[in-house]
Amino acid sequence: MTSSNGKILRSQEWFGTRDLEGFLHRAGLKAQGWSEDSFAGRPVIGIANSWSEATHCNAHLRDLAEHVKRGIMRAGGFPLEFPTISLGEFFMSPTSMLCRNLMSMDIEEMIRGLPIDGVVLLSGCDKTTPAALMGAASADLPAIIVTGGPSLRGNWRGEALGSCTDCRRFWSELRAGTITQAEYDSMEEAIYRSPGHCMVMGTASTMSALCEALGMTLSGGASIPAADSRRSVFAERAGARAVELAQEGIRPSQIMTEAAFKNAIRTLLTMGGSTNAIIHLTAVAGRAGIKLDLSDFDDLSRSTPTVLNLKPSGKYLMEDLFYAGGVPAVLKRIEHLLDTSCMTVSGKTLGDEIADAECYDDDVVLPLENAMSDEGGLAALKGTLAPDGAVIKVSAASPELMQHRGRAVVFENPVDLKNRIDDPDLDVNAEDVLVLKNTGPVGGPGMPEAGFLPLPRKLLQQGVRDMIRISDARMSGTAFGTIVLHVAPESAVGGPLALVETGDMIEIDVEERRLDLLVEEEELRRRKAALASPVGDSAAWHGGSRDSVSEVRGYRKLHADHVLQAPQGCDFDFLLGSTPVETHVEAPEHPAGHHTG
Numbered sequence: 001m002t003s004s005n006g007k008i009l010r011s012q013e014w015f016g017t018r019d020l021e022g023f024l025h026r027a028g029l030k031a032q033g034w035s036e037d038s039f040a041g042r043p044v045i046g047i048a049n050s051w052s053e054a055t056h057c058n059a060h061l062r063d064l065a066e067h068v069k070r071g072i073m074r075a076g077g078f079p080l081e082f083p084t085i086s087l088g089e090f091f092m093s094p095t096s097m098l099c100r101n102l103m104s105m106d107i108e109e110m111i112r113g114l115p116i117d118g119v120v121l122l123s124g125c126d127k128t129t130p131a132a133l134m135g136a137a138s139a140d141l142p143a144i145i146v147t148g149g150p151s152l153r154g155n156w157r158g159e160a161l162g163s164c165t166d167c168r169r170f171w172s173e174l175r176a177g178t179i180t181q182a183e184y185d186s187m188e189e190a191i192y193r194s195p196g197h198c199m200v201m202g203t204a205s206t207m208s209a210l211c212e213a214l215g216m217t218l219s220g221g222a223s224i225p226a227a228d229s230r231r232s233v234f235a236e237r238a239g240a241r242a243v244e245l246a247q248e249g250i251r252p253s254q255i256m257t258e259a260a261f262k263n264a265i266r267t268l269l270t271m272g273g274s275t276n277a278i279i280h281l282t283a284v285a286g287r288a289g290i291k292l293d294l295s296d297f298d299d300l301s302r303s304t305p306t307v308l309n310l311k312p313s314g315k316y317l318m319e320d321l322f323y324a325g326g327v328p329a330v331l332k333r334i335e336h337l338l339d340t341s342c343m344t345v346s347g348k349t350l351g352d353e354i355a356d357a358e359c360y361d362d363d364v365v366l367p368l369e370n371a372m373s374d375e376g377g378l379a380a381l382k383g384t385l386a387p388d389g390a391v392i393k394v395s396a397a398s399p400e401l402m403q404h405r406g407r408a409v410v411f412e413n414p415v416d417l418k419n420r421i422d423d424p425d426l427d428v429n430a431e432d433v434l435v436l437k438n439t440g441p442v443g444g445p446g447m448p449e450a451g452f453l454p455l456p457r458k459l460l461q462q463g464v465r466d467m468i469r470i471s472d473a474r475m476s477g478t479a480f481g482t483i484v485l486h487v488a489p490e491s492a493v494g495g496p497l498a499l500v501e502t503g504d505m506i507e508i509d510v511e512e513r514r515l516d517l518l519v520e521e522e523e524l525r526r527r528k529a530a531l532a533s534p535v536g537d538s539a540a541w542h543g544g545s546r547d548s549v550s551e552v553r554g555y556r557k558l559h560a561d562h563v564l565q566a567p568q569g570c571d572f573d574f575l576l577g578s579t580p581v582e583t584h585v586e587a588p589e590h591p592a593g594h595h596t597g
Contacts, residue, residue, distance in 0.1 A: 009042035014115035039078040046116035047081040052160030055088030060195035071239025090497040098446025107135025116247030126203030130280035135285035142245040148207040149226035150318035151196035163198035176460035196226025200311040206273035213267035215344030219353040223322035269376025272313035272395035274477025283569030294380040301376035312480035313395035316371030324364035328357035367373035383516040388488035389478035396480035422457040439473035440490025451475035486566035
């Protein structure tokens, strides 16, 4: 089959030749019960499915894939579903972030190696969406993403619950002694009551929404609940559109442009989205050959109002956003700040997609005059404690702590934190600053979501519900509080965070974008000289003890040797940029009997 540009589609190199290779390729599909009429001369569309029972957010994607197939066949294509690695934060140790780059490599190589002309990417849980985008950007074959959608809102004793925003809130109350263990346990069956990812504006919801802003998914899809029949209809439409993208030869590089990433950053900021999205957007952009800097996020934050009233920054949930008009309603609010000429996978511009968007609930998507803040929900900090930067989710922090000077209470690693945080003899008060080391990309390993440091039990019992917490870790997008994250360089590679000792004074000034360790330079030089050698090639922290080079192997060795720091997106240094797959070949009179990757 030829495409709209008169060239033979890539898949026909596998299935269109009458020789030994063509025989074997066709036989491989016939062995699965397909007749040659089902696939001969049709665009072949891959379905990269991250379904897994070990990732509950994605556990319904096996069914959703069937609706994608309907759309592909309806549009005259042939579906070829294949599995990918699936990453869920709930079950993967030490963190699913450790394997985000591995999943992106899996997707890239499957796209390159399979006889497909385009691909539908099925994702859900928060690392699966950026991994899919990264792999697609690297291969640069026509692609469209379909996320699994948010879970229905929880309900417990008449209160609407939002995934672990509320399980964390009530966990603090349990530790404070204001609710019982039995009461807390009773919430387990009430907080997640349908398929889908977290229903607050956590990382999964944030990344799904950013797919709309980037133009990599059809408009309106991010907020459709996973359990809603309209999610299946959306998947079918995406399958049909994937066939057209393959025929038209529209690549991700034509969609994910520098202007599109700026639109995505604006969207992240106006939604009060997850801090993790800074890392993920930077990584996806890097695969597209576009460099994003923390200053790009911070500069745009200064002029982007926060209009989305969703937990953890506000009070509503993704289901409410869907009923209020979805992400198009949010984009419409800040249309004047967006480059609406950007192309989307629909073939229309972003401006065309949101031209008729309406908001049906002004308390969910706030009018500009009633914005939660005149600035975006995230801010980038720099200073002597974070020379290369750190981030804070201002929209979920305590305003009274935006300028603060406090005494550091230091924990060397997560095990140290777990062992001492509830010690009644811990020397700590509400004005102190909790500091956690060795939880970055190398030190974690994989930069786990350890940044939501629990407050000391004795302070919770005194009524304290927030204090400044600082680390080189990430935190779940569902979390909240005055928490400074992604401190770079991380402590495990010798960053200033490694030098902090209990009793040091730390100063934060969010308005001035400063984060400083108030210790004399001479003293810091002395500490640095006495510091054990930072983690080198192939070494990492595991459970609070440093492994020797010989004990780190396989993928973890690859990760330790090549992972970049948080401001560079935590991607591998050798994966930046893309090498596009050839989508079409010239049509010879007698096609050769071999294929290319």
